[in-house]
Amino acid sequence: MPRLKIYALLELVPTYKCVCLIKRLSEEGNKAEEMLRNASEQRCEARGLSAVPSKRSVVKLLSSVLALAFLFLLAMTSASPSPTVIIIGAGMSGILAAKTLHDSGIQDILILEANSKIGGRIHSVQFRGHTVELGANWVIGGGPRSNHLYEIAGKLNLKTYLSDYGNISANIYKQEGGLYPKQVVSAALEVAETRDQFCTSFSDRLSASGHNHDDVSILVSQRLFKEVPTTPLDMVIDYFYNDYEDAEPPRVTSLKNTIPRYEFLDFGDQTYFLSDSRGFESILIYIAKQFLSHKHEVIRDQRLKLNKVVREINYSKNGVQVKTEDGSMYQAKYVIVSVSVGVLLNLKQQWKTQAIYEFDMAVYTKIFLQFPSKFWPSGPETEFFLYAHEKRGYYPIWQHLETELPGSNILFVTVTDEEAKRIEQQPDIKIQEEIMDVLKKMFGNDIPEPEEILVPRWWSNRFFKGSFSNWPIGYSQRRHMQLKEPVGRIYFCGEHTYSRYLGYADAAYFAGIETANHLIKCLKHEKYCNGHDRHSTKDRLNNEDPYDPDA
Numbered sequence: 001m002p003r004l005k006i007y008a009l010l011e012l013v014p015t016y017k018c019v020c021l022i023k024r025l026s027e028e029g030n031k032a033e034e035m036l037r038n039a040s041e042q043r044c045e046a047r048g049l050s051a052v053p054s055k056r057s058v059v060k061l062l063s064s065v066l067a068l069a070f071l072f073l074l075a076m077t078s079a080s081p082s083p084t085v086i087i088i089g090a091g092m093s094g095i096l097a098a099k100t101l102h103d104s105g106i107q108d109i110l111i112l113e114a115n116s117k118i119g120g121r122i123h124s125v126q127f128r129g130h131t132v133e134l135g136a137n138w139v140i141g142g143g144p145r146s147n148h149l150y151e152i153a154g155k156l157n158l159k160t161y162l163s164d165y166g167n168i169s170a171n172i173y174k175q176e177g178g179l180y181p182k183q184v185v186s187a188a189l190e191v192a193e194t195r196d197q198f199c200t201s202f203s204d205r206l207s208a209s210g211h212n213h214d215d216v217s218i219l220v221s222q223r224l225f226k227e228v229p230t231t232p233l234d235m236v237i238d239y240f241y242n243d244y245e246d247a248e249p250p251r252v253t254s255l256k257n258t259i260p261r262y263e264f265l266d267f268g269d270q271t272y273f274l275s276d277s278r279g280f281e282s283i284l285i286y287i288a289k290q291f292l293s294h295k296h297e298v299i300r301d302q303r304l305k306l307n308k309v310v311r312e313i314n315y316s317k318n319g320v321q322v323k324t325e326d327g328s329m330y331q332a333k334y335v336i337v338s339v340s341v342g343v344l345l346n347l348k349q350q351w352k353t354q355a356i357y358e359f360d361m362a363v364y365t366k367i368f369l370q371f372p373s374k375f376w377p378s379g380p381e382t383e384f385f386l387y388a389h390e391k392r393g394y395y396p397i398w399q400h401l402e403t404e405l406p407g408s409n410i411l412f413v414t415v416t417d418e419e420a421k422r423i424e425q426q427p428d429i430k431i432q433e434e435i436m437d438v439l440k441k442m443f444g445n446d447i448p449e450p451e452e453i454l455v456p457r458w459w460s461n462r463f464f465k466g467s468f469s470n471w472p473i474g475y476s477q478r479r480h481m482q483l484k485e486p487v488g489r490i491y492f493c494g495e496h497t498y499s500r501y502l503g504y505a506d507a508a509y510f511a512g513i514e515t516a517n518h519l520i521k522c523l524k525h526e527k528y529c530n531g532h533d534r535h536s537t538k539d540r541l542n543n544e545d546p547y548d549p550d551a
């Protein structure tokens with residue numbers, strides 16, 4: 001299996017050899033703990049000396065209390081040589097898992113992150129003097145339930161902009177240039193909307209309680225509707241409805257497990273584009289600061305180790321041993337793996353490996369361009385424009401940032417799936433040439449060349465291997481249960497393990513909490529250690545409340 005060898009980043013090896021090593025390390029003990037004990041003995045001594053303490057004993061007592069406080073702080077923020085839990089990955093799910101453990105009193109944790117900052121697929125960067133988001137960009141709000149991420153964005157006064165897609169009918173360009181007439185697009189949009197409603201009600205019927213109907217792809221549902229998009233205009237509209245959300249075409253996407261999208265039912269169908277100089281990642285930093293020590297916006301907690309690429313996890317009945325590429329080795333009782341489902345794991349357990357490999361890691365890429373001047377229409381109802389091409393998904397969805405970043409002259413185009421993979425394998429200059437050909441078709445030959453292009457390469461990045469998960473047709477609910485099932489002392493989280501809000505940062509948020517809660521239960525009662533006693537898929541079907549930890 002050469003594919004496995006190329007991508008495999010983590011080796012999860014069951015072994016009993018490391019048991020002695022773990023014991024020896026714990027016998028050596030935690031120095032901070034020992035110092036705490038000594039200081040507490042001193043305090044007892046000081047108490048015992050006299051009922052009315054002398055000046056000297058008061059000083060001694062005070063210094064002991066101060067030492068205690070200092071050591072307590074030290075114990076809180078310094079990494080234990082053998083923590084209870086190691087968390088691999090400091091993206092949204094890893095940070096939420098760590099915070100949940102911390103809040104429950106399990107504070108001897110260690111987070112190992114491969115990159116030089118926290119965030120993972122929440123990744124804000126500077127581009128020509130402006131903050132842009134390579135990863136998560138939109139937060140959802142306005143629905144019956146409040147969305148934690150949207151709330152935090154509000155609390156931090158981050159600038160968010162309601163995305164208005166209602167203007168698409170006036171903004172679809174033909175392959176060779178020129179806009180489609182508005183009434184032609186409106187008619188095509190009406191068909192797409194009816195088709196979408198048919199897919200939703202068909203999915204409802206397939207999932208209706210008491211029935212166990214097989215799943216179908218979104219494409220099959222479209223065929224049953226007898227209107228499959230084939231023209232460039234219909235295809236780009238269908239792309240806007242489906243691929244723009246799932247990052248994979250209707251042919252491969254499960255109908256039952258992606259429609260309806262619960263994030264919109266729960267949080268509302270208003271999507272807010274976050275564009276703020278502090279970036280989307282300030283939401284995660286805000287969460288991290290609640291339990292990790294920090295100076296201003298920089299997390300400086302010994303329990304978070306950056307630039308630590310985990311290469312191997314050995315586990316036994318008694319503990320886990322984690323090795324990193326720089327040769328470090330860490331011991332713990334348990335480990336939580338929060339890496340994306342695209343990062344292949346080399347596991348001995350066939351069922352687990354299959355559950356990981358069969359799930360889809362989709363690719364969704366936003367390519368940013370900055371121009372010396374603006375040549376696209378701006379003003380109300382122009383933010384989004386589409387390019388219809390006979391090749392589905394060829395530089396299809398465009399967005400300008402004139403509202404969010406006035407005068408920045410930044411445009412970005414979204415590509416997905418095979419096109420995104422093809423594009424990111426090319427040098428930037430080649431991508432720029434392709435893009436300029438498309439822009440010239442839309443806006444004429446007199447447009448200026450970009451000053452700079454920014455192409456994220458999510459698929460090639462060995463720490464992600466894609467953008468977010470998508471539920472493929474043929475992937476059973478049982479498989480999805482296995483996706484988050486622990487293997488021995490190894491627990492799993494990550495957006496892909498939380499089916500209710502598949503793919504979104506919200507999914508990662510709840511996945512971290514859910515997995516940590518499962519582990520906390522296991523630490524309290526051994527009977528909860530083997531296997532999940534509840535499953536996201538069941539939650540999804542029963543429409544249970546994701547906020548209720550005991551649901």
Ligand SMILES: Cc1cc2nc3c(=O)[nH]c(=O)nc-3n(C[C@H](O)[C@H](O)[C@H](O)COP(=O)(O)OP(=O)(O)OC[C@H]3O[C@@H](n4cnc5c(N)ncnc54)[C@H](O)[C@@H]3O)c2cc1C
Pocket residue numbers: 009010088089090091092093094112113114115118119120121122134135136137138139308309310311338339340343364365366458462463464466467468493494495496503504505506507508
């Ligand atoms: C282009 C794009 C657009 C998106 N748009 C949106 C959006 O608009 N709204 C939304 O809600 N969501 C969006 N998402 C999805 C959202 O960003 C993710 O669902 C979420 O951030 C995933 O968090 P996670 O913790 O599950 O995984 P990750 O963020 O991938 O965290 C896993 C961490 O593990 C680390 N890691 C990997 N391998 C190793 C290793 N060997 N050793 C140590 N550490 C390792 C990684 O560096 C990473 O930090 C988008 C994602 C992308 C890429």
